[in-house]
Amino acid sequence: MLSWACKWRNFKRHNFAAEFLGCRHFEKLPKSKRYCRETIGSSILCSQNDPNLLSSLKLNDARIIYSVAAAMGHNQESHPESHLRVPAIVSALDRMELSAKFRGTEIIELDHFKPASVDDVASVHSKNYVAGLQKAMDQASQQGLIYIERTGPTYATASTYQESLVAAGAGLALVDSVVAAAESSHNPPVGFALIRPPGHHAIPKGPMGFCVFGNVAVAARHVQRVHGLKRVFIIDFDVHHGNGTNDAFYDDPDIFFLSTHQDGSYPGTGRVVEVGHGDGEGTTLNLPLPGGSGDIAMRTVFDEVIVPCAQRFKPDIILVSAGYDAHVLDPLASLQFTTGTYYSLAANIKQLAKDLCKGRCVFFLEGGYNLESLSHSVADSFRAFLGETSLAREFDNPAVLYEEPLTKVKQAIDKVKTIHSL
Numbered sequence: 001m002l003s004w005a006c007k008w009r010n011f012k013r014h015n016f017a018a019e020f021l022g023c024r025h026f027e028k029l030p031k032s033k034r035y036c037r038e039t040i041g042s043s044i045l046c047s048q049n050d051p052n053l054l055s056s057l058k059l060n061d062a063r064i065i066y067s068v069a070a071a072m073g074h075n076q077e078s079h080p081e082s083h084l085r086v087p088a089i090v091s092a093l094d095r096m097e098l099s100a101k102f103r104g105t106e107i108i109e110l111d112h113f114k115p116a117s118v119d120d121v122a123s124v125h126s127k128n129y130v131a132g133l134q135k136a137m138d139q140a141s142q143q144g145l146i147y148i149e150r151t152g153p154t155y156a157t158a159s160t161y162q163e164s165l166v167a168a169g170a171g172l173a174l175v176d177s178v179v180a181a182a183e184s185s186h187n188p189p190v191g192f193a194l195i196r197p198p199g200h201h202a203i204p205k206g207p208m209g210f211c212v213f214g215n216v217a218v219a220a221r222h223v224q225r226v227h228g229l230k231r232v233f234i235i236d237f238d239v240h241h242g243n244g245t246n247d248a249f250y251d252d253p254d255i256f257f258l259s260t261h262q263d264g265s266y267p268g269t270g271r272v273v274e275v276g277h278g279d280g281e282g283t284t285l286n287l288p289l290p291g292g293s294g295d296i297a298m299r300t301v302f303d304e305v306i307v308p309c310a311q312r313f314k315p316d317i318i319l320v321s322a323g324y325d326a327h328v329l330d331p332l333a334s335l336q337f338t339t340g341t342y343y344s345l346a347a348n349i350k351q352l353a354k355d356l357c358k359g360r361c362v363f364f365l366e367g368g369y370n371l372e373s374l375s376h377s378v379a380d381s382f383r384a385f386l387g388e389t390s391l392a393r394e395f396d397n398p399a400v401l402y403e404e405p406l407t408k409v410k411q412a413i414d415k416v417k418t419i420h421s422l
């Protein structure tokens with residue numbers, strides 16, 4: 001049997017969009033520095049010794065805490081999952097004065113965090129995969145770029161292994177900070193990991209769909225293992241099904257995975273009948289939405305599916321796979337979310353976390369390939385967390401929208417409500 005590392009192939013030129021889109025039923029619609037993670041109770045250790053580390057007081061004053069891991073070495077020319085994505089968001093946040101340097105105590109950047117350890121990542125992925133990826137770095141160093149076939153083409157460069165550990169670590173450090181802040185504040189900051197490579201397609205045995213390690217899944221296990229918070233509710237609003245997260249927790253009754261995605265989009269999984277297995281039956285909810293679904297659809301889904309589901313589950317923390325590729329301007333899919341949709345989602349999820357789990361909530365960047373709509377939507381999510389007015393009207397152009405297929409949307413929602421007794 002071939003070892004995992006042997007499956008890596010030399011890079012050859014590839015039509016990524018075509019492969020990512022080349023799935024069942026697809027139809028293009030018309031018109032269109034190191035951080036100390038050790039915590040005891042509510043205080044973060046080491047903060048008195050290092051001025052760069054956060055005191056719990058500073059944490060409690062903040063409304064948003066974010067971390068940045070741009071993975072600048074993990075890049076392939078013309079690939080949509082590019083190293084320009086995170087810098088585009090960061091520069092939009094700066095331009096709109098929504099970053100740490102402009103907002104003092106309200107918004108803080110966690111810039112000292114350590115990479116995830118092999119054990120962290122191996123809580124979700126097989127050790128064989130993790131070791132195989134590390135080994136494959138020698139091959140990538142020699143050849144510049146390698147990729148694995150049949151994975152919705154996922155590439156690797158010489159720095160992919162290390163940068164993927166940094167991305168996962170950036171998420172874990174945020175979880176630690178938010179959990180610590182919630183011990184002493186009723187209104188802890190929302191965490192936002194501005195990281196890549198993304199994670200929700202990566203399966204336990206390997207990479208997939210531009211994703212290397214399942215950042216949100218690794219964080220969910222960390223929450224349980226390190227903080228003793230048992231029940232984790234994961235909301236995945238990326239336009240694609242988060243199959244990796246789905247698979248990691250398919251039989252786990254303590255981790256609820258709820259994914260909305262475009263029906264028929266990559267990778268073709270996430271049918272409404274996929275509800276979990278064994279003890280985990282009922283704690284996976286997949287809601288495929290018809291192409292063209294937009295703001296009305298998602299607001300209805302939030303009220304009629306996400307809220308009752310989360311209320312019934314009673315989570316200790318909410319983690320979010322925040323993909324911005326359901327935006328109407330995104331090149332990889334055909335939903336019609338707008339900047340305003342993402343503002344509402346951010347505001348509503350923050351409120352849900354406040355109502356159900358002491359405000360513990362961390363967002364993880366997943367997809368989003370139009371740099372402008374991606375960065376504007378993340379910026380408006382920040383405004384929602386701050387309780388500031390949305391600027392969606394400045395960014396959204398109603399002329400590019402067409403009528404949502406609301407009859408089909410209602411059918412999809414009714415079906416999932418019946419299956420899950422909502």
Ligand SMILES: [Zn+2]
Nearest residue numbers: 238240325367
């Ligand atoms: Zn996606």
